[in-house]
Amino acid sequence: MAIFLTRDSKVVVQGMTGAEGRKHTARMLAAGTRIVGGVNPRKAGRTVAFDDHRIPVFGSMGDALDQTGADVSVVFVPPPFAKSAVIEAADAGLALAVVITEGIPVHDAVAFQAYARARGTRVIGPNCPGLITPGQSNAGIIPADIAPDPGRIGLVSKSGTLTYQLMYELRDIGFSTCVGIGGDPVTGTGHIDSLAAFEADPDTELIVLIGEIGGDAEERAAAYIAEHVTKPVVGYVAGFTAPEGRTMGHAGAIVSGSSGTARAKKAALEAAGVPVGRTPSETAALVRNRIAARVSSLIVGAESEP
Structure with a gap:
């Protein structure tokens, strides 16, 4: 099992013929992703060679969907054209649009x-690394060789770099799905959406939540965990040393007064029963401790049965 992305997902790359799109399409194919086409109105009818694959280029998302049955789009188009690309994917009826592009205007x-949500298209991003279900599919720029083997940890993160680091730290345990939701002020899929999906996934046993300064997403996630999540959750919040009033890395990572601080987010998560590491390595150690405790309780329970 996985969330949002499986080996059966058929992926179209919007912007596949550009430098970034071409590079990451090759990486996604190497990871086993079923890429069925690219979209570029000026290059419709051509094919692009990637080692053993020849991927057709369509003139529109509608054509791509009609001819391939695609259900996922990965967007690499430049910021001025990203809005039109996502709207086109939604109009075509795709279930998921993964928007890698950064620097998209907030408006x-x-x-x-809003347009995609009204038409039933889930958006991940923008300004995100995408998502990966190890051993099945990879939609975005997450390096598949960091944690190649599937496992039972679900990960949702605002930060691409921290996604990679936690995947590496816990690569021996493995992941069901890792979702990089992006750190812009306005994103589609959030922590709560991913928490709900991981809670419903029978093959996810523990969830790692990575947040950062700015906004109140982590506080809202903490409230949701307290009410709706039965699986163990471990957290990490980046930005304990960030200066007030300065944007740090992501456009949404800015502290204003006492709002959105790492300490406030840590306190909210811990009040919901979520241990929060001070560093990525400490967070990985907390995950290992939780898994070890869970295994021990299962063994004790089995031994006590008549």
Whole structure:
């Protein structure tokens, strides 16, 4: 099992013929992703060679969907055209649009998020690394060789770099799905959406939540965990040393007064029963401790049965 992305997902790459799109399409194919086409109105009818694969280029998302049955789009188009790309994917009826592009104007992000939501298209991003279900499919820029083997940890993160680090630290245990939701002020899929999906996934046993300064997403996630999540959750919040009033890395990572601080987020998560590491390595150690405790309780329970 997995969330949002499986080996059966058929992926179209919007912007496949550009430098970044071409590079990451090759990496996604190497990871086993079923890429069935690219979209570029100026290059419709051509094919692009990737080692043993020849991927057709379509003139529109509608054509791509009609001819391939695609259900996922990965968006690599430049910021001025990202809004139109997502709207086109939503109009075509795709279930999921993964928007890798950074630097998209906030008003564009607000508009395409609302448009896609109204048409039943889930958006991940923008300004995100995408998502990966190890051993099945990879939609975005997450390096598949960090944690190649599937496992039973679900990960949801605002930060691409921290996604990679936690995947590496816990690669021997493995992941069901890792979702990089992005750190812009306006994103589609959030912590709560991913928590709900992981809670419903029978093959996810523990969830890692990575947040950062700015906004109140982590506080809202903590409230949701307290009410709805029965699986163990371990957290990490980046930005304990960030100065007030300065954007740090992501456009949404800014502390204003006492709002959105790492300490406030840590306190909210811990009040919901979520242990929070001070560093990525400490967070990985907390995960290992939780898994060891869970295994021990299962063994004790089995031994006590008549």
